[in-house]
Amino acid sequence: MVNVTVCxxxxxxxxxxxxxxxxxxxxxxxxxxxxxxxxxKEEDITFCFDRVFYQDSEQVxxxxxxxxxxxxxxxxxxxxxxxxxxQQTGAGKTYSxxxxxxxxxxxxxxxxxxxxxxxxxxxxxxxxxxxxxTVKLSMVEIYMDKIRDLFDLSKDNIQIKENKCQGIFLLxxxxxxxxxxxxxxxxxxxxxxNRAVGETQMNLxxxxxxxxxxxxxxxxxxxxxxxxxxxxxxxxxxxxxxKADRTGAGGIVLEEAKSINxxxxxxxxxINALTAGKVNHIPYRDSKLTRILQDAxxxxxxxxxxxxCSPSPSNVSESLSTLRFGARHLLKSSPRANMxxxxxxxxxxxxxxxxxxxxxxxxx
Ligand code: ADP
Ligand code: MG
Numbered sequence: 584m585v586n587v588t589v590c591x592x593x594x595x596x597x598x599x600x601x602x603x604x605x606x607x608x609x610x611x612x613x614x615x616x617x618x619x620x621x622x623x624k625e626e627d628i629t630f631c632f633d634r635v636f637y638q639d640s641e642q643v644x645x646x647x648x649x650x651x652x653x654x655x656x657x658x659x660x661x662x663x664x665x666x667x668x669x670q671q672t673g674a675g676k677t678y679s680x681x682x683x684x685x686x687x688x689x690x691x692x693x694x695x696x697x698x699x700x701x702x703x704x705x706x707x708x709x710x711x712x713x714x715x716x717t718v719k720l721s722m723v724e725i726y727m728d729k730i731r732d733l734f735d736l737s738k739d740n741i742q743i744k745e746n747k748c749q750g751i752f753l754l755x756x757x758x759x760x761x762x763x764x765x766x767x768x769x770x771x772x773x774x775x776x777n778r779a780v781g782e783t784q785m786n787l788x789x790x791x792x793x794x795x796x797x798x799x800x801x802x803x804x805x806x807x808x809x810x811x812x813x814x815x816x817x818x819x820x821x822x823x824x825x826k827a828d829r830t831g832a833g834g835i836v837l838e839e840a841k842s843i844n845x846x847x848x849x850x851x852x853x854i855n856a857l858t859a860g861k862v863n864h865i866p867y868r869d870s871k872l873t874r875i876l877q878d879a880x881x882x883x884x885x886x887x888x889x890x891x892c893s894p895s896p897s898n899v900s901e902s903l904s905t906l907r908f909g910a911r912h913l914l915k916s917s918p919r920a921n922m923x924x925x926x927x928x929x930x931x932x933x934x935x936x937x938x939x940x941x942x943x944x945x946x947x
Contacts, residue, residue: 587858588887589913590649591906592636593894594675600895608894609902612637620906623899630906632913638894641691642682646698649887654702657800657814658710662884664817664876665695666850668908669891671901672790672823676891680794680820686772696796696818700767703800703816714802719758720767721799722774724781726792727842728871732756733774733794736781743874750878758799771796791839793846793872794820817879819872821847846870853880854888854912888912 593610609621617631634648653663667676682694707716722733723741732738734757742754761767778794796818803811822843849870856865857880867877880886890909892902 586883586885587854587912588633588649588652588885589890589909590634590636590645590887591630591632591890591892591909592640592645592675592679593638593892594678595638596895597673597893600893600897604896607896608638609896609899610637610894620903621896621899622903628903630910632890632909642679642694642698643691645679645889646695646702649889650695650699650702653816653885653887654699654706656885657703657798657816658706658802660802660812660814662815662817662879662882664819664879664884664886665699665889666819666821666886667889667891668821668847668905669901670824670905670908671893671898672788674823674891674893674898674901674905676820676823676889677790679889679891680818681775685775686768696771697764697768699798699816699818700764700771703798704764704767707800707802710802713806714804716800716802718761718767719799719801720761720770721753721756721758721797722771723753723756723795723797723875724778724792725795725846725871725875727839728846730756730871730875731781733777733781734759734770736777736784743871745877751875753797753875790823791843793822793843795872795875796820815879817876819876821850846872849873850876851908851911854886857881857886858912 596606596608611619611627612635613619613629616633616635617629618635618637619627619629622628636645650665653665656663667680669676678694680694681696683689683692685693685697703718707714707718710716724731724733729739730741730743730753732741732753732755738755738757741756743751744754745751759770761770774796782788798816799813800816801811801813824840824843824847849866850873852866852869853873853876865881867873867881873880878884888909890905892898892905894902
């Protein structure tokens with residue numbers, strides 16, 4: 584069964600939220616895995632996840648828990664995916680992925696991307712006696728179900744292909760070979776800057792597109808030259824999916840919202856099918872997003888879903904919907920300690936919730 588870890592991160596209150604509701608928040612921490620959440624009717628709902636990162640959590644905490652096992656896997660040719668999900672724009676997805684100043688910002692505020700880069704090269708360095716390695720980076724954006732190369736903006740309708748040798752791949756997308764962290768960070772900054780240029784040209788906000796970062800790590804044994812293995816790490820900064828009416832949408836904005844919602848529900852359906860142990864029909868082809876992620880989500884890959892939320896009463900409905908999205912996938916997955924069947928999983932849920940709180944997850 585596919586291994587999915589579901590975590591939640593609450594960002595600190597923003598200034599505008601403080602202006603509206605002071606310091607009031609709608610969550611109460613119980614422990615590192617569960618909390619209660621006050622819904623619109625002021626009723627407490629208990630949620631339990633693999634890990635909850637509260638407002639005071641640091642970027643390094645998220646990296647250690649969520650990304651380290653995925654890097655370890657990729658170096659051993661097990662594909663991995665880290666997805667930042669959050670219905671609301673401003674929930675903390677990009678902060679968690681990029682952080683502030685990918686290249687030269689405050690060290691503590693660096694997000695998952697620069698840390699993953701460091702992590703990959705640290706692991707590889709420790710294997711240098713045994714293997715020769717090549718790391719390549721691609722960076723694309725999916726907007727209105729079209730894929731654009733963020734290293735070459737002229738490639739604005741990249742097709743997804745599949746063959747026996749490469750698995751799923753992006754036909755003609757730029758793949759930059761990188762040999763160390765500094766080079767990788769420069770490439771990332773270049774892609775991020777290109778994304779902003781493209782957005783200005785097309786007059787779109789970054790929160791309306793999905794950004795996909797693909798690191799492929801290929802290793803060749805120094806002792807047995809014929810043996811080579813490749814692991815992929817894919818990081819995804821998803822678009823927000825506010826309800827169209829909240830943004831006062833019409834025309835193109837409405838079309839954007841529909842396209843985002845379609846791809847996010849396709850992602851939800853794929854993760855659901857995988858965590859339910861289905862093998863025959865996983866609906867990868869329902870969106871470009873899920874098709875790109877096909878071999879990073881399926882098989883024996885490791886997936887981490889980071890559900891980003893605001894803790895403020897101003898955003899209860901968006902946060903609740905994000906939490907429900909996460910909880911839906913947790914219910915059937917076997918994320919910790921390689922638990923392998925539903926019975927173990929149920930025990931895990933009940934254990935977490937033996938506190939006699941009403942449980943959203945058991946109600947679903
Ligand atoms: P999203 O990508 O979900 O639309 P952002 O990551 O851009 O949201 O976050 C919105 C704002 O909140 C940004 O100014 C960001 O710096 C800030 N922010 C988000 N998460 C955190 C956090 N954990 N700690 C401090 N500031 C944060
Ligand atoms: Mg963002």
